Amino acid sequence: MRITVDLAKCQDHGQCAIAAPLVFTMNDDGKLEYIGNPDDSERDNVEEAADVCPAQAIFIEV
């Protein structure tokens, strides 16, 4: 699957890193790092992460 995060919208809430920790992580500077093409087995977690993003900044492309 392929995802993008609108970093202009992202406010570093970190909720995605709780929902899908294998895909989204918050680094030591408090900034988001993510895998743009996670394995399809992560789809449910990524959907969850997109749902719980307070800024609604996560987009699932395919």
Place this chain on the structure above:
Amino acid sequence: MTSQRHVAVVGGSLAGLRSAEQLRALGHIGPITVFSAEAHLPYNRPPLSKEALRESDSATAEELAARLAFRRRSSVSNVDFRLGEPVASADLRNRRLTVKSGAAIEYDLLVVATGLRPRRLAVPGPERGRHVLRTVADCLGLRTALRPGARAVVVGGGFIGCEAAATLRSLGHDVTVVEPAGPPMQRVLGTDMAAAVQGHLAAAGIDFVIGTGVECFTGDGVVTGVTLGTGETLAADVVVEAIGSVCNTEWLGGQGLDLSDGVLTDNRLAVAGTTDVVAVGDVARFPNPLFDDVPRRVEHWSIPTDTAKRAAATLLGTPDDTPFAPIPAFWSNQFDLRLQSYGSPALADEIQLEEGTLDDLTGGVIATYHRGQRHVGTVAVNALPAHHRELREAFTATAVPA
């Protein structure tokens, strides 16, 4: 055919959208109709007291709603969103809804997702100049009323009141927050943390009048002042009323339901006394075994998504024996503070400061909230995002009953 049952979702905000998505995710292929009082597809409300109030790049409610629209899963592309079509009444026995225009709609399964509307002050005085913040129209109405130098009085020192106050102050307005009960957000944060936040907001230029309420509004046709219980009158060009909310349950009246505070449900979100009705979101009053067996409504941002997932399973009869025990979560941005809450700190009778000092909120503070030795909530102020996972997990580990 069971799979073709018609699900009516009454309420077109986050809880209604997530319900439709979760019904599809569980394999419901039959028709779903979402009835919304608003003219817009579901959108994200928290920005209305923050960035949407501050930025002026959306001139119309349509533009703003489009900018704040929730991502919708492709599975709901065939869901019928009836916008601007509130349901006026329900006949649960005959599974029939009547919409405002008078048309009747039959359903097989019903999702109650009508949420809340702002409570209004019932005091004498002019109506014009008084604002609330719940919809994109409210946000634009307030933004449009903000002439340069306008003096604002925010009535209510809860989270929305404080967010609005911080935003208005950052736009350069004189802002006074009036709150009868105590320091802002005290009910959730506890006295010490609330007092510290008040100090921080005051240092940023917000005035607070604590311990008195509003007697009346003054002005000829439009509000020019707010008279307090003390007799003092604050000059005001705009007033923001942020004194809590009222449940949108009138349409369910006369059906024998417990509507004393939202809609009473069991732990699985089934509306008490029914077999084919669930309630989700702000309006659902359900017991959460994380805390106790007392049914409560939870007005936190995470709850619509959590309740929708469980309610969809309940409605479709998907077996699930695990107790529904969502961890409520919300955040609030006020100037350079970000407050993040997990659990229900408002239930606590004891608060422990775990990290940081209340004298320096921006440096990061974490406090845990306890009731009878049990961890019921955590509040973090300016904690590093990388910490949130452990904060939330620590809460789960200690709070989930064996």
